Amino acid sequence: MCSGRVDLSFILRAFLDGMDGVFVAGCRLNECNYTTQGNYYALSMSLLCKKILEHLGLSPERLRAEFMSSAEGIRFAQVVSEFSKQVGGLGPLGQSEGLDREEIKDRLTQAIRLVPYIKITEKEKLGLRLADLKEYENLYTAEEIEKLFTEAPSYYIDPEKCQACMICARRCPADAIEGGKSTIHVIDQDKCIKCGTCYEVCPSRFAAVQKIVGEPVPPPIPEEQRTIVRKAKK
Numbered sequence: 001m002c003s004g005r006v007d008l009s010f011i012l013r014a015f016l017d018g019m020d021g022v023f024v025a026g027c028r029l030n031e032c033n034y035t036t037q038g039n040y041y042a043l044s045m046s047l048l049c050k051k052i053l054e055h056l057g058l059s060p061e062r063l064r065a066e067f068m069s070s071a072e073g074i075r076f077a078q079v080v081s082e083f084s085k086q087v088g089g090l091g092p093l094g095q096s097e098g099l100d101r102e103e104i105k106d107r108l109t110q111a112i113r114l115v116p117y118i119k120i121t122e123k124e125k126l127g128l129r130l131a132d133l134k135e136y137e138n139l140y141t142a143e144e145i146e147k148l149f150t151e152a153p154s155y156y157i158d159p160e161k162c163q164a165c166m167i168c169a170r171r172c173p174a175d176a177i178e179g180g181k182s183t184i185h186v187i188d189q190d191k192c193i194k195c196g197t198c199y200e201v202c203p204s205r206f207a208a209v210q211k212i213v214g215e216p217v218p219p220p221i222p223e224e225q226r227t228i229v230r231k232a233k234k
């Protein structure tokens with residue numbers, strides 16, 4: 001219904017599913033029917049996605065976002081035909097980039113896992129509505145995108161400190177924390193979307209959640225060692 005609904009993960013997933021090009025079409029900028037102006041979000045998100053594709057070694061020319069009205073049928077046909085030719089010229093995904101299918105799959109899968117973190121980090125820029133469209137050209141820098149990938153944090157629960165209060169597991173939006181009453185909690189790194197909620201909500205008197213950047217996450221404590229034995233009060 002609205003181009004603002006087109007999420008970063010939709011585009012990356014389309015490439016992961018083997019699409020050679022993705023075209024995002026939205027209503028003309030400043031002519032949104034609603035106050036949300038979702039097409040500005042689509043514009044910013046597409047520019048961010050182009051930079052991400054570049055970072056992954058894929059041609060940003062494989063993604064195009066255009067904004068036009070339903071009365072502009074001729075323009076729509078021209079733009080789509082131009083884009084089809086462009087993508088045709090690039091060939092199947094990976095061909096012009098010199099990457100094989102498995103390598104592309106790995107890179108895209110890694111990027112998709114980071115989407116929630118990327119959206120949180122770039123929240124302000126994604127929400128911008130700049131009057132001068134030229135300002136969008138340099139909205140995202142290559143260094144900034146590099147940082148998104150190299151400085152993405154991981155979260156780890158220190159088994160020595162966790163008191164199994166269960167607050168983090170209840171608040172985790174990705175259901176990525178295993179644990180229960182009297183059981184040391186453990187983060188499933190494959191499910192974690194790096195939102196940082198567990199780090200924020202773990203009571204300061206326990207401070208059991210660690211934020212790790214640039215280092216490997218320690219392996220989870222074995223299941224048979226997770227039970228907390230509490231001393232009875234006298």
Ligand code: SF4
Pocket residue numbers: 155171172173174175176177187191192193194195196197198199
């Ligand atoms: S950072 Fe913590 S709260 Fe957020 S998804 Fe990962 S485990 Fe869950």
Ligand code: SF4
Pocket residue numbers: 157161162163164165166167168169179185201202203206207208209
């Ligand atoms: S909030 Fe902290 S102490 Fe409580 S279960 Fe989670 S990691 Fe353990």
